[in-house]
Amino acid sequence: MKTHTPDSTGLALAFITPHRVSHLLARTPWDAPAEVFHGASQRARQLGYRLTEIACREEKLSGTRINQILRARGILGLIFSEMLGMENMHAIEWERFALVSVGTHTDSPALTHVQSDHYENTAQAMREVFKLGYRRPGLALRPYLDIATRHRYVAAFLHAQSRLPPTDRVQPLICDEKSEDVFKKWIRMEKPDVVVTGNYRVRGWIERAGFRVPGEVGMVHLDVSPDKSDCAGIHQLRPRIGAEAVDTVIGQIHRNERGLPAFPKGIYIESEWVAGKTLRRIR
Structure with a gap:
């Protein structure tokens, strides 16, 4: 132009x-x-x-x-x-x-x-974790982010998850950033091998729940910022x-x-x- x-x-x-x-x-x-x-x-x-x-x-x-x-x-x-x-x-x-x-x-x-493109962002994140061999991805979002994106993160996650056997499908978690106890209960019950999220606090929650990142559970952030350069994810x-x-x-x-x-x-x-x-x- x-x-x-x-x-x-x-x-x-x-x-x-x-x-x-x-x-x-x-x-x-x-x-x-x-x-x-x-x-x-x-x-x-x-x-x-x-x-x-x-x-x-x-x-x-x-x-x-x-x-x-x-x-x-x-x-x-x-x-x-x-x-x-x-x-x-x-x-x-x-x-x-x-x-x-x-x-x-x-x-x-x-x-x-x-x-x-929040839908494509999530779809791309799911393609990347599948390529690495993850088979039980979980999604953890804050309520305001789910609403602000008009549920596009959740929609793309559920669509990508549909290719997995029913036994490997993890229920998405929608919880606020003060709900560490809710998250810990969810990760121990659902047992995801990678967590896709828009909340940087989730990494600490995973580790305080007793899982090493990335040794036992991986993490993907849907809005990576340059000052968090060690985190895998989507750079908007x-x-x-x-x-x-x-x-x-x-x-x-x-x-x-x-x-x-x-x-x-x-x-x-x-x-x-x-x-x-x-x-x-x-x-």
Whole structure:
């Protein structure tokens, strides 16, 4: 795709988030919303747009105040991050803007959204553990993650598990991060040989339940971060998600599409597999 250098016309997009994230990458090796913002900001610059960050909850902005800011800055398109964590969104003058959300898909308002392909992420994780010889994979998720992904993690897990004999099918566990005792009871009863999860605390839970990782039980994380580089799992490519969100909203601007879409689209970005020390070849 042809890119353009920024010019003085002031083409502007807004990245709307509950809390400011642009500064976080300088302080921590990994932060999910900040990675999305970084990818979006780079892509916007390539295409000649400036991306303004608006932290509506942190700055205690009302819907009316948000509208004033957007008009004053000449914003053409809005990219929403972590929309479930924001109030006053219904007051936004939707009809004025091109719109896209990143991350969690919401129904009210229903926007075209760009997110990681959670179903394929889990399917890929299952293919990798099967290749290594694991035959009793288990899935352990926090309730909010199951809901936020619209049960795609569970759906992909159950589909992959269906190829196994019924005696090797482990019941998924949905429990919060304070439920170590529930997890220990589950792992001792179900006896998975590998646990697929979105919670880094699970590694400690496995070990405190009396199992060595990866000697007795393997572990796969569905959202590996660079500072946990010894863990096998899925690296969600959030800068690509941010870049795709910019491409999507600019495409709407070029097509003169404004306001809430009659038929929202879902755009799913595939991730990459990261080998790590929490798995071993067992067959």
